[in-house]
Amino acid sequence: MTPRDWVADPADVLLADGTIAVLRTIRPEDRQGVLDLHEQVSEDTLRLRFFSANREAGRTYVAHLFDPDNTTSAALVAVSRGRILALATAEEIDEETAEVAFLVSDQDRGRGLGSLLLEHLAALGRRHGVRRFEADVLEENYGMLRVFRRAGFAGTRRTEEGEVAFVLRTDASQEAVDAADRRQWRAEALSLRPLLYPRSVAVVGVRRAAGGYGHGLLDAIRSSPYDGPLHVVHPEAVTIDGLAAVPSLAAIGEPVDLVVISVPGEEVAAVLRAAGEAGAGSVCVVSSGFAGRTAGAEELVATARSHSLRIVGPNSQGLLLNDPGLHLNATLLHEVPEPGGLGLVSQSGGMGFALLDMARDVGLGVHAFVSLGDKVDVSSNDVLGAWMDDDRVTAAMLYLESFGNALKFARTARRFAERKPLLALVGGRSRERLERGHSGVSGPGVGVDALLTQAGVVACPSGMTLCETALLLTEQPLPAGLRIGIVSNTGGLGNVALDLVDGQGLDVVAFSAELQAAIPEAVDGRNPVDLGADVSPERLEECVATMLASDELDVVLALLVSTRLTDRVELFAALGRARTTRPDKPVVLVAAGALADVARGIPGVTVYNTIVGAAASLGRAARYAEWRRVADDRPVVELGTRGEHARGWADTRLASRAGEPEWLPADAMTELLAPYGISLAGTVCPMEHAPRVAAEVGFPVVVKVAETTELHKADRGLVRVDLRRPEEVEEAVDQLRGAFGGDADVLVQPLLMGHRVGVGIVPDPSLGPLVRVAAGEGTTLGTWDDEVLLLPPVAPADAARAVRALRLWPALVGSRGSWAVDTEPLEALVVSVGQLALDVPHLDDLVVDPVFLDAEGVHFVDIKAHLSPPPALDAGIPRRLASQRRTSAKD
Structure with missing residues (x-):
C-alpha cells in the first residue's frame, strides 16, 4: 500500500458538557501522555478496548503507534488543558479500508469524545481515499455501540459470539452531518x-x-x-x-x-x-x-x-439579558424593550441598539441581545444553536454583514426555522458591486437571498420591517393559509389595504353569500367589510367573531380610525373579546398615529400604526407558514449514471472546441438536457417545411428562429405567434427570413396557455451556481421580479417551499379567479435543475423561460444554455459543498 501522510489540522470542538477540547493528530511529544492514558484506565476499560485486561497489550500498541517506520496508522487525540482525554486510531487494511478503535479515559466518559473522534477520523480517512471503516466491539461495550449507532454513517453490523462487527462508510452522509450538528447544538447550549x-x-x-x-x-x-x-x-x-x-x-x-x-x-x-x-x-x-x-x-x-x-x-457593544429571572443590561443602551420571546444577535453593535429602539417603539418584547463584534469565537451559529431548544426564546432575529461558514449557517438556520421563526437583515449586500463594478445578471446579494430563502429565514429589507414582522411572528399563531378578511369603519382604508395585501401575495377572498348575510348591519358586507364610522362595539365584536368562525378565512385584518361617533376604548375592548373566540387565527389591527399606543393593550391582537407595515408583515408570515407546512427531507449529493454521462458529454464537447465557451445549439441542448426532463415543445425544421410541420403540430402555432445564440428573439422580430393557417405560416417564414438575414432552422410550437414561470441556473461569485425559479412576464433573467434562488442540491421540500414563496402561488392553487394546477411537475423540474447544476458545473448559465404550467404538466417554450470550462472541483463536488465537516467551535 502507498504510505499516507496521516495529518489533520487541529480542530477546536465542544464536548457534550459544553467545555472545549482540541482534536489533532498525535505528535512525537504525545508518547508519554498516550501511554499514561492506557496505564490509567481501569482493567475493565482496557479489556473492552483490547479484548484483554493485559496492560502489556496497551504498551505494545503505544510503541506501534510511535514507531517511526509506522506509515499505516492514523491516530487522533483529544486534548484539554494539556491532558490527553481520548485516542482514536485507524489501521489500514487495504487502500480503501481501515480498522478503527477508540480509548476514552474513565473520568471523561459521557462527554461525547467517541462521536467527535469518529467524525473527525472519518474526515481524515476521506481525505486519503479510505471509504470504509471496520470495527469489532464487545456486546457489553454499550458506550461504543451507541457511538457507532448514532454516528449517522451508512453501514452494516453483524453480531457473532459476543462481538459486534461494524462496517461504516466514511462519506459525509446527510445523516452524519445532522448527527454532528445535533451534538454541537446541545453542547452550545451548555457552553x-x-x-x-x-x-x-x-x-x-x-x-x-x-x-x-x-x-x-x-x-x-x-x-x-x-x-x-x-x-x-x-x-x-x-x-x-x-x-x-x-x-x-x-x-x-x-x-x-x-x-x-x-x-x-x-x-x-x-x-x-x-x-x-x-x-x-x-x-x-x-x-x-x-x-x-x-x-x-x-x-x-x-x-x-x-x-x-x-x-x-x-x-x-455588550449583552442585554432580559429574561424575567435575570434582567441584566450590560450595554450602553439607555432604555430597554419589555421582556419577551425574541432573541436578537447583531454583528454591529450600533445596528443592534437601533433595532432594540425600534423593538421598544413597536411593542416587541425581547429576551436577549448579543452584540457579536469581531466574532473571533462566538458567532450567530453558536447562539442559534444555544437557543434551538430554549423554550424561553420563541423567535430569533439577526443582523449580519458576513457569513464565516455559509453552509453551517444554512444548516443551523434551517433547523431553527423548522422549530420557530428566524428573521434576518443582511447589511452591505451592494458593497461587492460598488467595489468591483459587478454588473452581471445576479444582483448584489443574490447568493445571500438564496441562502436565506432555502433555510426558511424570513429576510427583511430594513430594521423597521424586521421588527414589525418579528412582532407578528412572536404574538400571533402562524396563518393556516393565505386567505384574508379585512374589516374597517371606513371604506377608504379597506380599499387601500386591499391593494397592499394583494401585493404581498395574500388572497382577499370574495365572501360567500352566507358569510355576507351573517355580517351585521354593514355598509358593505363584501371583503373588505365596511361597518361605517358609527359602528358600535357590539356590532364590531359580532362581525369579527363571525369572520373568525368562518372556514373561508385564515387571517383577519381590522382597520379602525377614531371618530366622535364611537368610544375607541370600547371598540378596542370589543375586538379583544372577539379575538378570544378563535385564538388559532391571527388577528391584526391597524390604528394610525397615537391611536396605536392606546390600542396596544388588547390581549391577543397585534397592533400596527400603518397598513404598509401590517400588510408586509402578514405577507412574510404567510410565506413562512407555507415554508413550514412542507414536509422536510434532505437532498442526496451523488453523481449517478445520468450525471456521469452528462459531465462526460460536456467535457468532450468543450475539449473538441479547445475549451472555448458556447451557447449550445438546439440539438446539443436536447442531448444534454433531455435526461433531466427538459426539452423544447414543438419541432425544429428548415423554413420551407414549416407549413407542413405546423399542420402536424396543430394550429394555432408559434414559429421562431431556432438559432440559440439569439438571446432576444422577440426584440429582433424573430418570433411569430398565433398563426392559424398554412398561408399565415408561409408569410411568417418570409418575414423571419428577412429579419434574420437568410435561411435558418425554425422551431414550430403549439400556442401554449397556462401559468408562466421560468427556471434557470445563474452564477454567484461566492456560492457558485444557483437555481432560479421565477414568475411573471419576463423572458430574460433581468426582468424577473418574482423569484426565489436556491443552492443546489435542491431537495423536493426546498422546491415545494420555493414555489410557495412566489407571489404567483395563490394563482397556482386557484385563487383570484385563476385555474388551479398541480405544482408537482414544476417542483420536480426545480429539483432536476438543481441536480443538473451539480452534475455539470460547465453549465454556467441556463435560462428555461417561459415554461407554461397547466393541467397536463410543464411545457418548455424557450431554452438557452451556455457551456464554459468548469471551476475547480473537489472529488466531483463544488468546493462550497465539499467542506461540510465542522473544524472549530466558531464560524
Missing part, C-alpha cells in the same frame, strides 16, 4: 449558558473617575434589576462609585459566569488569561483593536481555548 444566563458578573476596566466604556457598562448593570453578585475589578481602588472593588479576578474567591472586559486593547490578553485561570465561564470583550485574523485575535482565541472559555467580541 454558552454562563454567557446567556450568568449567575454572577465581573467588570474589568472601570476607571476610578467617571467616564469611559467601563463606567457606562457598570452604570447600566447597576441600573438594571439584575440581583446576582456584581464585582468590579481594579488593581488599586478600594471602591468605585460606592461599590467595593477587588484587585483581581482571583481575589473574588470563586469563579464568575461572565466577565465584561473594557481595558485598552494591549491589556485584553492578560485579563482574558486571568479570567481563565480564575475559572470564569465566559467573557464579553468590549475593547477594540482586534479586527481580522490578527496575531492579537489569534492569541485571544488560543488563551480562551486553553481555559475552555467562550468569548463574545472583541469590539462587542
Whole structure:
C-alpha cells in the first residue's frame, strides 16, 4: 500500500458538557501522555478496548503507534488543558479500508469524545481515499455501540459470539452531518449558558473617575434589576462609585459566569488569561483593536481555548439579558424593550441598539441581545444553536454583514426555522458591486437571498420591517393559509389595504353569500367589510367573531380610525373579546398615529400604526407558514449514471472546441438536457417545411428562429405567434427570413396557455451556481421580479417551499379567479435543475423561460444554455459543498 501522510489540522470542538477540547493528530511529544492514558484506565476499560485486561497489550500498541517506520496508522487525540482525554486510531487494511478503535479515559466518559473522534477520523480517512471503516466491539461495550449507532454513517453490523462487527462508510452522509450538528447544538447550549444566563458578573476596566466604556457598562448593570453578585475589578481602588472593588479576578474567591472586559486593547490578553485561570465561564470583550485574523485575535482565541472559555467580541457593544429571572443590561443602551420571546444577535453593535429602539417603539418584547463584534469565537451559529431548544426564546432575529461558514449557517438556520421563526437583515449586500463594478445578471446579494430563502429565514429589507414582522411572528399563531378578511369603519382604508395585501401575495377572498348575510348591519358586507364610522362595539365584536368562525378565512385584518361617533376604548375592548373566540387565527389591527399606543393593550391582537407595515408583515408570515407546512427531507449529493454521462458529454464537447465557451445549439441542448426532463415543445425544421410541420403540430402555432445564440428573439422580430393557417405560416417564414438575414432552422410550437414561470441556473461569485425559479412576464433573467434562488442540491421540500414563496402561488392553487394546477411537475423540474447544476458545473448559465404550467404538466417554450470550462472541483463536488465537516467551535 502507498504510505499516507496521516495529518489533520487541529480542530477546536465542544464536548457534550459544553467545555472545549482540541482534536489533532498525535505528535512525537504525545508518547508519554498516550501511554499514561492506557496505564490509567481501569482493567475493565482496557479489556473492552483490547479484548484483554493485559496492560502489556496497551504498551505494545503505544510503541506501534510511535514507531517511526509506522506509515499505516492514523491516530487522533483529544486534548484539554494539556491532558490527553481520548485516542482514536485507524489501521489500514487495504487502500480503501481501515480498522478503527477508540480509548476514552474513565473520568471523561459521557462527554461525547467517541462521536467527535469518529467524525473527525472519518474526515481524515476521506481525505486519503479510505471509504470504509471496520470495527469489532464487545456486546457489553454499550458506550461504543451507541457511538457507532448514532454516528449517522451508512453501514452494516453483524453480531457473532459476543462481538459486534461494524462496517461504516466514511462519506459525509446527510445523516452524519445532522448527527454532528445535533451534538454541537446541545453542547452550545451548555457552553454558552454562563454567557446567556450568568449567575454572577465581573467588570474589568472601570476607571476610578467617571467616564469611559467601563463606567457606562457598570452604570447600566447597576441600573438594571439584575440581583446576582456584581464585582468590579481594579488593581488599586478600594471602591468605585460606592461599590467595593477587588484587585483581581482571583481575589473574588470563586469563579464568575461572565466577565465584561473594557481595558485598552494591549491589556485584553492578560485579563482574558486571568479570567481563565480564575475559572470564569465566559467573557464579553468590549475593547477594540482586534479586527481580522490578527496575531492579537489569534492569541485571544488560543488563551480562551486553553481555559475552555467562550468569548463574545472583541469590539462587542455588550449583552442585554432580559429574561424575567435575570434582567441584566450590560450595554450602553439607555432604555430597554419589555421582556419577551425574541432573541436578537447583531454583528454591529450600533445596528443592534437601533433595532432594540425600534423593538421598544413597536411593542416587541425581547429576551436577549448579543452584540457579536469581531466574532473571533462566538458567532450567530453558536447562539442559534444555544437557543434551538430554549423554550424561553420563541423567535430569533439577526443582523449580519458576513457569513464565516455559509453552509453551517444554512444548516443551523434551517433547523431553527423548522422549530420557530428566524428573521434576518443582511447589511452591505451592494458593497461587492460598488467595489468591483459587478454588473452581471445576479444582483448584489443574490447568493445571500438564496441562502436565506432555502433555510426558511424570513429576510427583511430594513430594521423597521424586521421588527414589525418579528412582532407578528412572536404574538400571533402562524396563518393556516393565505386567505384574508379585512374589516374597517371606513371604506377608504379597506380599499387601500386591499391593494397592499394583494401585493404581498395574500388572497382577499370574495365572501360567500352566507358569510355576507351573517355580517351585521354593514355598509358593505363584501371583503373588505365596511361597518361605517358609527359602528358600535357590539356590532364590531359580532362581525369579527363571525369572520373568525368562518372556514373561508385564515387571517383577519381590522382597520379602525377614531371618530366622535364611537368610544375607541370600547371598540378596542370589543375586538379583544372577539379575538378570544378563535385564538388559532391571527388577528391584526391597524390604528394610525397615537391611536396605536392606546390600542396596544388588547390581549391577543397585534397592533400596527400603518397598513404598509401590517400588510408586509402578514405577507412574510404567510410565506413562512407555507415554508413550514412542507414536509422536510434532505437532498442526496451523488453523481449517478445520468450525471456521469452528462459531465462526460460536456467535457468532450468543450475539449473538441479547445475549451472555448458556447451557447449550445438546439440539438446539443436536447442531448444534454433531455435526461433531466427538459426539452423544447414543438419541432425544429428548415423554413420551407414549416407549413407542413405546423399542420402536424396543430394550429394555432408559434414559429421562431431556432438559432440559440439569439438571446432576444422577440426584440429582433424573430418570433411569430398565433398563426392559424398554412398561408399565415408561409408569410411568417418570409418575414423571419428577412429579419434574420437568410435561411435558418425554425422551431414550430403549439400556442401554449397556462401559468408562466421560468427556471434557470445563474452564477454567484461566492456560492457558485444557483437555481432560479421565477414568475411573471419576463423572458430574460433581468426582468424577473418574482423569484426565489436556491443552492443546489435542491431537495423536493426546498422546491415545494420555493414555489410557495412566489407571489404567483395563490394563482397556482386557484385563487383570484385563476385555474388551479398541480405544482408537482414544476417542483420536480426545480429539483432536476438543481441536480443538473451539480452534475455539470460547465453549465454556467441556463435560462428555461417561459415554461407554461397547466393541467397536463410543464411545457418548455424557450431554452438557452451556455457551456464554459468548469471551476475547480473537489472529488466531483463544488468546493462550497465539499467542506461540510465542522473544524472549530466558531464560524
